Amino acid sequence: MLHPLDKGLLAIHAAFPEARDESVADWPLGRRNRALAELYCACFSPSFQGWTECRKCGEKLEFNVDGNALIASCAPQSCSSVQVDGQSFRLPTTRDLALIAGEPDALQASLRLFNQCVVEEARGETTESQAEPQKTTREWTEESIEAIGACMAQADPLAEILLHFDCPACGQSFEENLDLPAFLWSKLESCAMRLMLDIHALASAYGWSEKEILALAPARRDFYLQAVRA
16 A cells, blocks of 8 residues: 555656656655646646544534645745755655654654755765765754744745634634645545446446446546436
8 A cells, every 4th residue: 555655756657757767756845746736737626625624623624725826826946955054954855754754753753854854065075985974963952943944944835735724613723734645646536436436337337348438538428427327
């Protein structure tokens, strides 16, 4: 079974042939999310409709995000790193998230992420046979953690898409991340299941093979489905 992070990468590789020779896992998260948003808009709708639950009372809350506006609000990355207190950090990637996926503590996850993203400076002369410099685990102050996170968010605003909710039932306000890999994959699974049910209905009614049903134009397939269900 695919890890949730892998689902987004698989969708990009399948939809964008030019990306198949690239390590999409090493793309900055904003670039990955931009590609997933473009894919969703092209295949389904520019309206990202979904729902979540209130963290306090469990009330079902709906959301509707304009995908085109989301894409237009952020141009492709022009930089791949940020500077904070004289230290360079590259932008986080899917591979980085995979390495901290098992960390239950949010603060420790952030510390590990920042340490993974430190750009080490090579010192002295190097040769082709020398390995890359070993990364040193650093301790960050609370102020540094906030500064690093803020700089990364400014440089890569699509890396985390936060939606704000105000629960009408209990008044609780909270923010939740729009997980585009999971959101897109859920839509793909839903469409695939609906298509399989349509194939079953037409095959049962007319005796057609799956290949013959899939070869029908969508309008004709819908007509026969309506006739079967009439």
